[in-house]
Amino acid sequence: MPTIVEVANRAGVSAITVSRVVNDSGPVSSQVRARVEQAIAEIGYVPNAVARSLRSKRTDTIALVVTDMTNPFFTTIAHGVEAAVSDSGMMLIICSTDERDAEEERYVRMLLQRRVDGILLVPAGGGAAAIKRCREQGTPLVVVDRRLRGRGADVVRADSKAGAFELGRLLVSLGHRTMAVLTGPIAVPTADDRAAGFRQAVAAAARLRPPRVYRGAFTIESGRDMAKRALSATPRPTALFAANNFIAIGVLHALDEMKVRVPEDVAVVGFDDLPPAMVTFPFLTVAAQPAYEMGQRSVALLLARLSGGRGPGQPYQEVVLPTQLVVRRSSGDPLGAPEPSI
Amino acid sequence: MPTIVEVANRAGVSAITVSRVVNDSGPVSSQVRARVEQAIAEIGYVPNAVARSLRSKRTDTIALVVTDMTNPFFTTIAHGVEAAVSDSGMMLIICSTDERDAEEERYVRMLLQRRVDGILLVPAGGGAAAIKRCREQGTPLVVVDRRLRGRGADVVRADSKAGAFELGRLLVSLGHRTMAVLTGPIAVPTADDRAAGFRQAVAAAARLRPPRVYRGAFTIESGRDMAKRALSATPRPTALFAANNFIAIGVLHALDEMKVRVPEDVAVVGFDDLPPAMVTFPFLTVAAQPAYEMGQRSVALLLARLSGGRGPGQPYQEVVLPTQLVVRRSSGDPLGAPEPSI
């Protein structure tokens, strides 16, 4: 593999001159430039970015660490990230932790060894270890999709609480009085916020019993399981709130198996929309998060840190994006309304 | 940022000894090891993988270049790739070319500069330029999901022709006699193979007119457009074959808009399944590709090249995986069958 020195020899110049031509840094006479360019073409020189990084201390690479690459919500974020990263001439490393803290730690360690310029992280749990590591090394970190207890990093997330509140208010306005919340693990802020927002909406209505809250994982299996438990409770809920898209899918599967009709027998609302590209016939009423935009904004925040515009001394920012209420069939008509005449 | 030398000084040893401790290469007395490990912990040393790569000429990084990150088929491949890559302690760079040759070239150039250990490529077009570049540099390349004209690289793909043939045979057996194929661009082997396979199935039946073939892009918009054109043809087809998942979704949207019922008025079959995770109620009859497995097999092929087991001199391999026919509602019942009594 030819090096810059070999190009230099062939062109009869020094290595640094070749470097100047390649990077367009510093003055080079047009004659020399031509000779160098020809030499490059002749021997097929490809600059070595590894060596360059060793000197420059920049890799022009950032990493995105998500909890679940199969979830379209995260792949949509990834898409937004990729677009933004590519625009600024960098490359993107993607890691999937499978919601496991240990994997998250392993990945962050590897990424820091590789000296990536920055990390976008969807923490599996609290993310404390990762945040600490990054800070020690001075590598910018943006936490995506999860609220942070302390202020330890920039954050980009959607307003889970407000979105859940809207869904709750919708169901209340449709006349539901017994509802259940199916959400994710304890201590995951996203899971808590959504439960809290929904409960608040119910509490705001007079004389409604607070919804029962089921805790599981953000998975289809867990959604299915929680739905079955919720429906066997007394009194049986007339509406279910699934705190993310996978839980919602699990719920729909469970109801289908139980021959419970949606929305006729039970209304269902969820968090996270499915990308329109993937859904043939949208059905589910949801609070949609702006996933693509979240990806882009995360990169923007990271790049701002990198360009030093906001040095490491600057206070951390939290960008909270609004969700959008999308009402579809699964939430049903007002309870007690007359049956439509056929 | 502390270096290996600083660790060495603090521990009162030489740099190479620290290296031996960190990489567990070469003998180190347990006393010295303890001293070194303590020094590492105290000053928070994080090995520099960039410098290591410069020496070792390996980056332990591979890249996946796809045409469309929003397509669940490719994200499923990516998921399989990620799992396999992670298992072998490497990291994964992901690039999305948006089906543009120029982007593909740009990405490949950047990746080769970064000295990635290998590249998995879903070519936007023929992929000739990328293949040539990689070969010149001696970087292993595996082409994914596309057949190659010449033998210039390892290939992992599904059997598009056989899958399309099965779909065609199904429709023929259901009694359809006028059908249309909605496929991707000319010169993309995948698009051609699927059209050819389907046509062959029709030709195998006696006295059927060959299906009309529409050419567009592998996008929802294109699918919608082609569906409208196909349905306004005379004689009007009773069945449509969409050559990938996005085209199929576009078709379903178009038919919905035109108030054409599926499968009552027109039967629809497609290529590529949607991951079960994303679909609430599966509806479409498809030839499903083993996307996840394709991702894994691609990595396996790449790693085989890397480990030298199959040196660069070895002949290129082509792995062709079978598709699976999944019959659902969209393909309908046999034509002319009595209406089901309610």
Added chain:
DNA sequence: TTGTACGCGTTATCAC
């Protein structure tokens, strides 16, 4: 078991 010398490919600094 431990250490010395050198090179990996590039670029910043300073000199001409």
Added chain:
DNA sequence: GTGATAACGCGTACAA
């Protein structure tokens, strides 16, 4: 406008 020198952080080859 061009070049010599050194340094980035690490690991191989060899010596002690």
